[in-house]
């Protein structure tokens with residue numbers, strides 16, 4: 001299952017919020033709380049939910065969001081999941097939630113819900129989650145003109161439930177953290193997440209821009225004589241000159257190697273992440289083989305690389321099944337390599 005991509009991001013009091021509204025992404029047809037919410041908004045409700053270990057490249061807040069989208073969270077719907085790194089916004093503020101055991105009224109109807117992901121009351125990672133939760137809470141209070149008295153616990157709405165279980169033992173400390181950020185307002189800033197291709201005469205000549213497109217083909221269509229298409233880093237990707245057809249200047253292929261170096265460094269290597277396939281990267285990657293039933297980030301990378309090279313592996317799911325094995329063996333045969341699992345000098349051919 002692919003990691004979710006946020007539709008939008010913003011930064012609230014220093015917390016990066018990934019916006020992924022379930023209602024806008026509901027291809028699984030999960031049940032959703034009423035929108036607009038059934039009662040007027042009066043505050044924020046804090047919850048705790050257990051820490052979960054995640055695959056590399058993602059965080060618990062994304063994983064909880066994904067579990068909800070895939071209908072694996074029962075009827076729980078909250079506005080935010082927050083972990084030690086970031087927050088994921090699952091519901092717009094004018095939509096009710098399902099989190100405080102009171103149907104579509106009470107806390108569900110009248111508050112914004114934050115699930116703070118923690119494993120204990122006082123380990124460093126959990127305290128970072130709590131810190132982010134405090135920052136986000138202050139942001140929400142400020143946004144709606146609420147005060148510290150408008151912060152609720154799940155327990156306030158439903159006495160049998162001792163939640164937020166890890167924060168309640170030091171609830172006043174938590175409120176003090178929120179107050180600290182209330183006293184230091186910082187405006188939220190929007191973050192552009194879409195990779196845009198810009199059509200300009202020169203990258204440095206922003207005024208010449210004819211358009212910005214998230215799809216490369218559309219940028220190329222827009223590109224006129226004397227203009228180029230630039231990626232988000234200002235690297236030229238296409239250029240059109242009078243009398244000449246659109247010409248490919250640079251295939252952004254080095255990104256693959258950079259990605260590979262990151263994966264290897266996550267496995268404990270210490271490679272320079274320069275996107276160049278040199279001896280050190282080769283030495284590191286050739287410690288690995290990819291064979292039937294392997295799974296993980298490196299397998300996923302191989303699937304993507306082979307697919308890009310014209311050897312389709314089926315779904316890029318990080319699992320080496322029959323389709324991936326067939327692609328590996330076809331690639332090996334076409335390059336005059338021994339046919340079987342991927343390893344050794346195969347990497348040189350795959351990475352060049």
Ligand SMILES: [Zn+2]
Nearest residue numbers: 047048154163
């Ligand atoms: Zn709760």
